[in-house]
Amino acid sequence: NAGVTQTPKFRILKIGQSMTLQCTQDMNHNYMYWYRQDPGMGLKLIYYSVGAGITDKGEVPNGYNVSRSTTEDFPLRLELAAPSQTSVYFCASSYGSTNEKLFFGSGTQLSVL
Amino acid sequence: EDQVTQSPEALRLQEGESSSLNCSYTVSGLRGLFWYRQDPGKGPEFLFTLYSAGEEKEKERLKATLTKKESFLHITAPKPEDSATYLCAVRAKGYDMRFGAGTRLTVKP
Numbered sequence: 431n432a433g434v435t436q437t438p439k440f441r442i443l444k445i446g447q448s449m450t451l452q453c454t455q456d457m458n459h460n461y462m463y464w465y466r467q468d469p470g471m472g473l474k475l476i477y478y479s480v481g482a483g484i485t486d487k488g489e490v491p492n493g494y495n496v497s498r499s500t501t502e503d504f505p506l507r508l509e510l511a512a513p514s515q516t517s518v519y520f521c522a523s524s525y526g527s528t529n530e531k532l533f534f535g536s537g538t539q540l541s542v543l
Numbered sequence: 544e545d546q547v548t549q550s551p552e553a554l555r556l557q558e559g560e561s562s563s564l565n566c567s568y569t570v571s572g573l574r575g576l577f578w579y580r581q582d583p584g585k586g587p588e589f590l591f592t593l594y595s596a597g598e599e600k601e602k603e604r605l606k607a608t609l610t611k612k613e614s615f616l617h618i619t620a621p622k623p624e625d626s627a628t629y630l631c632a633v634r635a636k637g638y639d640m641r642f643g644a645g646t647r648l649t650v651k652p
Contacts (some may be wrong), residue, residue, distance in 0.1 A: 444596075465642075472642035472643050472645070473640075473642040475639045475640070480638070488639060497616075522586070531577060536585050
């Protein structure tokens with residue numbers, strides 16, 4: 431059972447470039463999330479989805495976009511990358527929402543130079 | 544605004560030296576307090592969920608407790624393999640889970 435799979439693991443972008451972080455889960459979870467983790471800070475929610483075709487903003491959505499065309503996939507799009515987007519990005523999923531634990535991927539370390 | 548503060552930021556223990564990690568929280572309508580373990584280069588891994596004051600959960604050398612304002616993660620007779628960053632998170636209204644910055648635990652043999 432693969433769980434939550436993220437690609438790539440590492441990426442370096444130049445300022446102004448765009449990229450998509452991929453996330454897929456094989457647990458048939460309805461809820462999926464994107465978090466970023468910065469040194470000395472807690473994980474911050476970027477976007478989340480409660481099911482295919484439904485997405486909404488989290489705490490720090492500026493500079494990002496998402497889509498959810500299938501239950502399994504939840505890609506995160508960075509447009510016009512900026513140094514402030516240098517971070518470690520984690521995708522997570524859960525079966526339910528309010529009381530459910532999150533299952534995390536192994537993360538994508540992104541540097542914008 | 545919901546807030547989660549963890550202390551200490553870092554903790555170094557000798558193998559077998561028991562201690563506690565603290566998670567203080569301010570939230571309206573707590574729906575769950577979560578503890579996760581995070582190893583370097585990996586995503587957080589779920590440990591416990593606590594729902595109401597007075598609740599306790601145990602797993603091997605770890606025991607989590609909850610009051611109305613804080614949670615403790617007690618580590619009894621730790622081993623080097625317990626070295627990791629321990630994250631606390633709270634879920635209130637909505638879909639967001641608010642995380643603390645974590646406590647980085649190092650257990651020396």
